[in-house]
Every structure is written in structure tokens, then in C-alpha cells.
Amino acid sequence: MSSRLEAEHLYKVFGRRPDEAVERLRQGAGREELRAEGTTAAVIDASFTVEPGKIFVVMGLSGSGKSTLLRMLNGLLEPTAGQVRFDGQDLTALGSRELRQVRSRKISMVFQHFALFPHRSVRENAAYGLEVQGVPRAERVARADEALALCGLAGWEKSWPDELSGGMQQRVGLARALATDADLLLMDESFSALDPLIRRDMQDQLLELQKSLKKTIVFITHDLNEAMRLGDSIAVMRDGRIVQIGTAEDILVRPADDYVASFTQDVDRSRVLTASSVMDTSVTGHEADCDCPTATPDTPFVILCAISARVTHPVAVVDPRHGVVGVVPKQRLVGFMGDQAGEPSPCVSRRERGEKVIARA
Template identity: 60%
Template sequence: MPAVPTSTPTPGSTPTPGPADRSRPAVSVENVYKVFGRRPVKAVQRLTEGASRDDVKNLGTAAVIDASFEVAQGEIFVVMGLSGSGKSTLIRMLNGLWKPTAGHVRIGDDDLSTVDAKRLRALRRTRVSMVFQHFALLPHRTVLDNAAYPLEIQGMPREQRIAKATEALEMVGLGGWADSLPSQLSGGMRQRVGLARALAADTDVLLMDEAFSALDPLIRREMQEQLLELQRTLHKTIIFITHDLNEAMHLGDRIAVMRDGRIVQIGTSEEILSEPANDYVAQFVADVDRTRVLTAQSVMVPPADGTTYSATSDDSQYVEQDTPLAELFAPAAESAAPLEVHDDAGDLVGVIPRDALLEAMVPGTEPETTTEAPGSDARGAMGAPPTDEPALPGPATTKGATA
């Protein structure tokens, strides 16, 4: 089968909310197939020989076809696809609800394709927890008891589990609602209870199946921000399932795009937006606001002649690598020189000429690989940002100015 297109991250790429450890994957999926129907094994054989999903319909329904990926410890890995793409089937194999027809799903060193029922129960108690789309709270139990429920299943003494559940509720901002019933909470608050329940279990891997899809847009955004804030502290391995491209790009360190049971591309949001693997992905990302996804890092070019020092022009401007494209227009307009891009140590790692900034707004264009050094006579036509997306103040700093 053809390899899934993946993008090679560039040095100094945008940091994740928590440090992902890629030396040993927390989750690995290797050539996984899931076929429902009369003759699933025969269907897999046909698929490996090059048959399409439609070709094997008489043998069964191919829900997942030859899926392979690894998720690093501390990474948020988003699986995105439309209805029928296979993403929900995939997550059910990740928690052991369904076994693959072929292939291997591993949580750490445990192969869910071969573990016995006792070991699988232990993994669900201690290694993998899940946040559901529709909350799955026990209506007759208080918020606190719902959050403590997985610890009760583990056999933890009540005093200890109440302490851990209370801490988890505080993390999600529900410390004052411990004695309430789920019926007394809003939808967003109930989803926070579900998140607290997963956090209280303190598992290595957190599976989130369309966890925010049932919420209204404002609450959904708040939950996304809260998840990212928690991740900066907890560094969990999170596999997040969604059909929403904007949500995927906002949350994911990396994204796997699924279509018709297959993973068609894996990469960061910037890589998928800048280098779509095929026409389907290109159409999918066509309406994405590039100014909110692309960063200075993704549109900068190396200084000419290997320049590694900062410019000395008094009016030159610099930005950090992770500054969003939307925030580059204002500082770019302040100086005729290209914008400098600095790393965390303050060293010059690239520049952004005006023409490269404008080209980044148009899908399918890429900046040249070299440009004039900062402070040179390089010029480009500089237009205003789109009228429906005003430029925002960015972390640009004028040389010589005091903080």
C-alpha cells in the first residue's frame, strides 16, 4: 500500500503546549484494518492487494484501512475526518472496545490486539481514560462522586479518591460544584466533569471522542483553551477525534486526516495547510484562515549569504518564531527592511520580506529560499491585511527601544 504522506518538521518548529517525548511512543498503530461483515479476513487480503473500499463491499464494510502512526508521550494528536471516514472506529480500537481485523495497536508495550481480558481491564483502569461526546455522567451521583468514579472502580479508599477528584474538579474550574447533580449543570460544565473524571484517573493516555462537539461555539472554544492550559502543566498523551478542521488545527501538535477509512496525510497544522497531500486535503483547508494558522517560522526564509547576526538598522523590527501571520502586518509596515525572526535565545533565524508575507496569504505559493539580509535595500509591495481580518498587535520590538 502507498505510504501515508507525512511532512518533515523544520528545525525550531512551533513548540507544543507540553514537551512531547518522541524517543518512545506512548501509542503506536501499525498497518491496522477493521472490516465488519461476512468475510473480513478475505476483505483485508483484497485491500492489501490494491482493492478499493467499494471493491470489497460484498465481503464487508472496510471502516479502517491500513492505518499507521505513532503518538509521542505528551503529544496532542488529532484525528480529523468527516462522517464515515473511520475516525470513531479507530478510537474504539485504541481503547480496546474493538480488536483490529489485522494489524497492531499498542499502548506502550501492550499490544491490544493480543492482550487478554484481564490485562485489558487493567489498562483501562490505569493507562487509558476516555472523554465522551455526550458526557456519560451518572445522573444520581454528585459531581464529586462522578469525578471519583474511575478511582472507585480501581478500589481506591474513599478518602483518597475524594481528595484526587476534588483536585481534578479544581483544575477544570468546578471546585464549587462538587455537591451538585449533573442535571443542575450546563452542557459545558457537564463536559468539564467528564474531563475531571478522566484527569482524576491520572492515566498516561487520554482519548477524547468528539468531546466538545455537542457544545455551543463559545463554550466549545473555552473548553479548547482549558484543555491546552491543562496540557501545559500535565503533559498528557492526548488523542483527540474531531470532524472540525479549525478545532483540529487549534489543538493538535500533529493532525491525521482521514477519508474513506484511510489516513491520507499526517502533519502539523502548518504543514497540512502549506503542503496538502492531495486535492481532497487542499479543498478541505481552502477556507481556513491562514493568518491564524501560519506563523513567522513557517513563512520566513534564510538570510542571504548565511547571515547569522541581527541587523543594526534603527527601525528594523523583529518577531518571535511562533508569532501568527495575522500579527506580522503591523510590524512589517513599520520598517522598509524585512522582518527579522528570532528564536527563544534572541538569535536571528530568518527574515520575512514583504513579498513573502503577501505570498503566504495565497494558497499554493511558497516564498523563495533566500532573500536579502536584514537592513539591505530589499523591497516588496506591501499591502494592508484583508479588511475582514484586521492586523493585531504582535510581539514586535523596535531595536533600541526599552521594554
């Protein structure tokens, strides 16, 4: 599948002689070294691709460079070096007028603090991007109302922003982005200002919309649980650099370094992991031919635990033809719930390691 969005070796440096600073960074200079000289390297050599219809999450602590990176993707900030390509078009080579056209028609942004006009109705706020495009009034009203209905705001079209809760205001911001039918949505900490329950409700709303709309989304967050819930793939940033890109399972099970591992230690693993993450693949190639409960590679961890609780032997993980592709001993489940790597202890019996499950399954 071809990439819809590509970032290639992006740098953003603020301060004196930014081009010289980029060259020094390429030669190994550190961020702190440049900062001591009055230059801030906000993003350093960032590269990634986003496939059509996927949610790409960029996460990191404050000051890691994630919001600066997002603003380079739609030209709000010009990269000091590197390229951004959208559907094969080099956005970094466009003039200001061409870039405004791309932003108004192909790329929409959903902000953290709603950015609604208080003197405009909910409908007028949702239709604002279409108004900028010059869409006739009747069409923009129809499209705005359709987007509001998708976001659960049918019946609120004539209300004012201050009559809405924070979660509802954020839905208006999302509807405004959807009304333009942009191919790419950029979401900058869009749910961070919301209360936890409302925030989870907005995550549910986004995932539900994504099932039908299949937008390409870049989502910025500092919350790892949110990243793992939303992201088809996740980039972890630290001090301006992307230190790891992978699925939620990749980052949780195979962290690139101690920094990423420290991020994941408090994550509820049962909401992320599947059988494919925790199974022992050293015992494979047999067919499960009994009535014992089995799992598939994409069986959620919580269901896998429930299956394991019902049997005395390791759970067999099977493919569509019922062939065993791995087994999950109870000790392995316990290991993955904690800080363990998930490997069975050397003192685990042959039966618990899965050698007998093949005979029974």
C-alpha cells in the first residue's frame, strides 16, 4: 500500500544560523550543546510514513517536539531541512498561496482548545472551512449539518458555543474538520483539555467515525494509554527525535530503549496485548484436534486469560486451519502482566511449557 503522507529527515531549528545548526546535528552535535549557544533544535531528523486510512499517533512529553512536527506537516511551520510529501506532492516546495489551498481543501486541523468562534452558531462554526473555500451557502449548511450529525450534535445546529459542554465543543471542532472532507486530519492534543470520562467518549467517537470514514489521521498526545488505544502505529519522541515507531504491541513488548520502557510500565497491558504478543512459538506445526478451548493470534489478552483460567494446560493458539502456531502457559500471562519479558521460568514443567498441549490439542 502506498503512503499517503511522508516525512523525510525533517529538522526544525529556532535561533541563529539554523542551517549551520542542522549540519552540526548531522555530524553528531547534541541538543543541549546547541541550546547553550542560544539555538533550539525542536525536531531532529524525523522520518515516517502514514498509510491511507490509518491513525498515526505521535507521543512524547512536553518539549519533545511533537507539536512542532505536526505544524510542519501542513506548512504552518517551514522545516529548516527535510521534506513533507502528501499524495506524492512535496508540500515544502509549494508557495504560500498553493499551500493555503492545500490546507483549505486537503488538510484539516483539530485543536486542543476547540478554537470556536463565540459569535457564530454551532452550524456556522462547523461550516467555516467551507466558507473559506467559497462553497455556496446552501451546500455548506447541508455539509455542516451532516458532519454535526456524524459527531452526535444533530439538533444543536443553532446553539452558541458557550451553551455547549467542553466535550460538545470539541465535537464541533471535529465536525468542522470533517465538513471540508479533507483527506488528512491533524489532531493536536485534541482531547487533552477534556475530563477523563469525556475524553474517553471522544476517543470512542473518533474510532467509530474512523470505521466508516477511513480518514488518514496524525494524532498528537502525551498520554500513552490514549496513543495505544487510537494508534494503528505510534511514534515516540524524545528531545526532538523519534526514538521508536511501531504498533502498540511493538512498543509495549519490544521497547527500543529504557526511555520507552519507562513510558510503558504503567500501561494496562490487558487492553493492548493479544495472543500473538505473548505466545511461545517454539511449539508449532501440529493440528488442534480436540475440544479443548483455543485462541487465535488476535484474541485479546483479557479473553486469553479467561480461556487459561478454564484449563489446566497451556492454551493453544491456532490459525484459520486449526493448526497450532503457538502456546500460552499461565506463567507467561503472569509475566506479561508485570514487568517481565514473558519468558517462562526454567523451573516450569514440560507440561506448562506446552510440550504436552500438542498431544491433547
